[in-house]
Amino acid sequence: MTTQPMIAFREVHKYYGDYHALRGITAEIRPGEFFSLLGPSGCGKTTLLRTIAGFEDISSGAVLIDGRDMAGVPANKRPTNMVFQSYAIFPHLSVAQNVGFGLRRDTRSKGEKAKLVEEALEMVGLKGYGARAAHALSGGQRQRVALARALILKPKVLLLDEPLSALDRKIREQMQVELIKLQREVGITFVLVTHDQEEALVMSDRIAVMFEGEIAQLADPETLYRRPNSRRVADFIGVMNFLPATVTGERGDTITAEVAGLGALEVARSQVSLAPAGDQAAVGFRPETLTLLYEGQQAGDREAQGVIDEVVYYGDMTYYDVRLDGMERPVRISMRNVFGRPVLDVGTRTRVAWSPGALVLFR
């Protein structure tokens, strides 16, 4: 793609006194993209978001929005709007006054503004709520008011700072879907900050995983999940089994590794990611890439044997911790509970099928 990025970070550094909060962030966010900044608390994701909004000055580097350097541009002059974690609904104003707040400096007539407010409320499913007092709304409704208020100005970029973290699980999942739909509808670039990897995977076109002020990996959700570029990213996103491995040979694009319990494995170079320096090499499996074999079922590529150590039943899924023969620690395997498939008991001896194509070698 040769289009100009909507947001570009160039070697962005941020210091709070001696604390180095952002350590040379360089990344680009494409126009119309749903982009997520994902990481544990304190990784700098919110700080980075606030540098886009103009609430944080950067110590060095540059932040560009739609090709324009934002240095010296105050927050109220930037083409961005934000949905705050606390929603920041003005409690002394009505819903309509909240939503229309950004239009105060607009030259349009009162009637036109009122129409815009009504449209914005309708867009977020709050038609007819305009006259209500903002403080009397539920959490989900506040969220919608905050969205309408931010979108009414038709910003180039909508910034969302952990907008769903205060909501109940059910409403949160509902809002995730609504946000995706809304983003497609308005076509505005969304930048979401979240610590919830599931939320990021569900909603984003691309995700930047951050640790300690740096972007560890920037990729689409599937790549991030299937080919994490480091053990740390793999650990942060979903569950991954790590088995100690010894690299025994390299030939062209193929690497041979020896894993206790699985034997010698041949993996392509594209399946190799980073392990922390000094650490032993390991192979990683997602729980769903392994399968328990029931009686009479044929193995896939490879097969191993083991004993079920622990069973965790989730309704739609069951997690089994299986201790494979010749392995010290059990591996976690997830199985979908399809109709007619029994949940196995602890202590059952079982066969496990797996495929070398699904693994990642960390070295």
Added chain:
Amino acid sequence: MKFPPLKIYALAYLLFLYAPILLLPLFAFNDGTIIAFPLKGFTTGWFAKMAENDTLRHALSNSLIIALTSSAGATILAVFAARASTRYRFRAKGSIMGLIMLPMVLPDILMGMSLLLVMLEVLRVNLSIGTVILGHVIISLPYAIAVLQTAFATLDQSLEEAAVDLGETRIGTFRLIVLPLVMPGIISAFLISFTISLDEFIVAFFLAGNQPTLPTYIFSQLRFPSSIPVIMALGTCLVAASIVLLSVAEFFRRRGLKRTGAKDTGGFL
């Protein structure tokens, strides 16, 4: 009640607290110059006499002018100080705030003496109600700041950021968002400063020169037994005014809570 002694104690406490105040209207309407039982008869004459008293009217208007201006001044200064201390970090903030709050615990007589010295010897100004206003701003400022600090501290900072994000300037944000939300605090700070100033004696006594204020006038009249019933009538008016003022303040406080949906954490009444 399961434990009568505590109930009796509580009643005795309330009686001790309010019975003296109840004596004020009792003798204000009593047709006799001597403050003693038995009561003689009912009269409103003392109130009429009070209204005719020019010095008293002068003292009252002085006191009201001093209280209104000094509490307005203290409240405005307190808004800046409270805002600065809750929002910004600056050098020596702790010591600066400590020094501003110090008059709260400093004996008023020290304030009175040192201010008198400054006015007469350093600034060389004539004593007037202006000097009393200055003194009262200094002594009521810490109370106003204490009230406003709570109001500013409970204000979510992202509200201001949201307003700026939506295109408002810093000043516009302060006017449209911050000010309305801390308004109950501003009213409380004003009322506290007002009452502190209105009944303040020592600083007014030192700094007023030959101008009477209500407390200094009342004190000067206590020497004359014949004018005591008039003072009683004045006291009765002050009690009535206090009740009205507190009720109005409470009404606005509750309305403010209702409008912003905040939890009631207790007020005056």
